[in-house]
Amino acid sequence: MSTSQTQNSDKTKHYSPSEVESFWTDHWLSNNLFNCQIHPHKEKFSIVLPPPNVTGELHMGHALGGTIQDILIRYNRMLGKDVLWQIGTDHAGIGTQIVVEKDLKKQESKTKEDLGRHEFIKRTQAWKESYGNKIIEQMKLMGFSPDYSRIRYTMDDHYAHSVQSAFIKYFDSGLIYKGKRITNWCPHCLTSLSDLEIEKEQINKKLYKIRYKLKTQPANKITQDFIVVATTRPETMFGDTAVAINPEDSRFSDLINLIRSQPGSVLALIPFSNKEIPVILDEHVKMDFGTGALKVTPAHDANDFEIALRHNLPSAVILDKTAKLKSCPEVPEIINIKTEEGFVTQSLTGLDRYKARDYIIQALGDDLLATEEYAQEKDLHDRCNTEIEPYLSNQWYVSMSELAKVSLSAFDSGRFKFVPERYSGIFKNWLSEIKDWCISRQIWWGHQIPVFYYDDTPANTSVQELHQLVKSQNNCFIDDNDRLIRYYASQSPRDPAHYQDPDVLDTWFSSALWPFETLKSEHGSLNSSDWDKKVYQSFYPTSVLATAREIINLWVTRMIFSSLFFEQDIPFRDILIHPVVQTPDGKRMSKSKGNAIDPLEMIAKYGADASRMWYASVGVISNQDVKFPGQKDKDKSWTSDTFEQYKKFANKLFNAFKFTCLKLNEDGSFIPQAPENWDKSKFNLADTWILNKFFVLVTTVNQAFEIYDLSSVQKSIYEFIWFDFCDWYIEAVKVKQGADFNTQKQILFYILEASLRLLHPIMPFITEEIWQNLKSSFDFSNISDSIINKDLDTKYSSSICFAKYPNSCPAFFEDNNNFAEKMEFILGIISQLRNTRQSLGISWANQLDIYYETQNPGHRSALESAQAFVQEMGKVAKLSPKPEHLARPLNVFVVESSKFYVPLLNLVDIEKIKSGINLKITKLDKDILGLESRLNSPNFIQNASKEKIIETKASLEQLLAQKQTYLDEITALI
């Protein structure tokens, strides 16, 4: 295997990520290393990528979620499992349609209607072909390792067919029905709209307070003979089918009692038409807004429609598609308007909604009690600026109660879980209060609903007879032209004359099938092969789903009930909900606000490896939001100290590698040996210490992976490599302690090589680069068994991507002599010595002598064996036991229980030494005081555990002994 030429041939001072990263991306992908494999005996691990919008570009959320998934995939791949990371894109219905529509308008000044449905869909498909895989290319820059050979799309043949089958299966099971729903309608363009096509405008709306006469039935005494409703839309009053008040509203207690005892007994009269409508009780009516009485117009207001559903109210449509008053029984033909010249008759039918409002207001006379203004938002169609009209229309619904029940019981029996656990609340609450799912959308781009219609009106049948007929039959209705229309669900029409429903399915209907349909066809074709079956059997249900919390209900929940219904199985076992990346000042990022940070810009600046270090540090189980740690430059580009820090880490690692090679090549050639064959008797303090640290790290990391705590994984590896390995162990190696340098070389090599494997899931590029360099420089044949997973072709086994993940402490290692502990003691001495130098202003050019006094045999032996190390690290000339008499002035410090004396004759004046020692005493006193007051408290002695008391006493004694040493030395100085 070749390695990146730039780094291999010329070991420069600085690591440059860009060349290395593109080199290894090319290498991995051209060798198809990430294509899924199936070995019968191997464990399986799979993830499906939440499909990004096909029009989308990589944003922070993708980068974070993708990195989390890639780390898990790479980790499990290195554990020797067969892995599949299934990726693809979503056709994203309305989102894509709007993008293409805008493009069409800009390029050709045409609307989609100009092209026609068929042509427009062709356009959208073509658009997808040329721009659709941009995000996939960007994923490669992140170093993601999915199976790029099986990119799926929610509109490819297999998938489209499955979506239709799913609909048909729901339909045949009786779970799908036709129902009414309020949609956003543009009376100018005569089209329904999605929320995305609506613009909000802040305006002052007029709130009219209108008197409706009251009547009881049978006649009861009530204190009021009218009720005042508040409305912004008086012109819809003829569509009212109730007046609602809050059952807790004391202003209406009389009425409420009456309604409670006899529902429907209190009636209000709609002005002008005098139609009688019931006064009803509904707790959603706000008592502190308007008059406390709400006119309910189910056909022309979404909220009123909900109220009508709750109370089984009829709905009356009184506006036509252009938002003009209809000619219908509810609407009076004329009203009388009082003017200065007397009454003027005004015809109502055919009046535009705003004009109708004006006339009605004028005609109300004394029944209009007040007009108030208040700030509100107005919904406008973004293309024509026409005010949206709520419009009652036919829609398709999925009945949710049974699906919800099954999903909840699957959750309750522990078949899947949320990480962090708190998100299960969102899931459970939503499902237990769920309404039926409206799955039809009045747009062109999407999966057209597989329902076909035909006229089946029997000859010589009256309209009344037709209505009777329909009541007793399924799957038919009477249309606006009084024709009997039958319908059925099918992939294709049974007769060419049958016509298909023009609506398309909600995008989430198709996304809900994602975790299983993507696994069923490798390339999206209709025919599934044996291999496809094997993939599905091996990798379904998937192991983990990683996503953000805002789509728990929209998507995650729907995947769960869809999987349970269609596959009789859960889609995934663990659901990871990762944080949302916010701007540095804690706001939501959005492209339109212009505060979004481009992950690709960060890659260009700091490298993908460094970027991934940050995403890993965010992890899964930290907060629900995380601020991007950066700021905008003068030239408006983003910079980040944190990303910079991780870039430096890559450089540090690269230099540690350079040093390691330098050392290994000293004194003849080096051949790595398996740890079992090392001469353990040659380990020195530092060797044992670093091995010990490393194996603790391995345990920590694997345990953290177990609970998806990637931030701990990241942090502990970072700290080990920089602080333990580079700052201390490499320094120790330079000193060449002990007789057998070959053993040290083995350990040096081992720690570096194994650290690379440990770090690889997070920083895949630099670890591969260095690992390949090591492989081409040294003979791996003695160690390959312990670092390479078995049963792999050379193609795979020669990449670190498939090397063994360090996941246990090998049997050879034990620290019988507490070398690790002794090393910590030595490190403490060196720290104290450095402190002494710094605080007393002693130059490093001055070599110091140290005399020690210790009762601890372990300390003595540590000092003897680490003598050279201490001398080198502390610039110490002489390190020896304290003789009876030493010339003063001396500085003194205590490490654990051993005392160290540093002669400072002619170097520092006595006052400075004294104040230095006094400072130490002051600090000790603080701790001593705390411990003493605790031990002096009878409550503590009585209640605290024995172990705790002994422990506290011991640490107090140690502190007191230290203090005494310092006091003695101060006295001696005087």
Place this chain on the structure above:
RNA sequence: GGGCAUUUAGCUCAGUUGGUAGAGCAUCUCGUUUACACCGAGGCGGUCGGAAGUUCAAGUCUUUCAAUGCCCACCA
């Protein structure tokens, strides 16, 4: 309106079962020492958002208040 989260050093954040607070960056000081100045070493810096409670002991557990942010719903 409902839900969730956050509040610890100047900044960004760790802090496992309650035992008296840590890291990085920034800042200050010292240092060109044969991997790395994209470096090393050392120092300064905190009544852990407020209040109350439980406890011998609270950053940690309970209650409550406040600020900030996010998600969902709603706005006659």
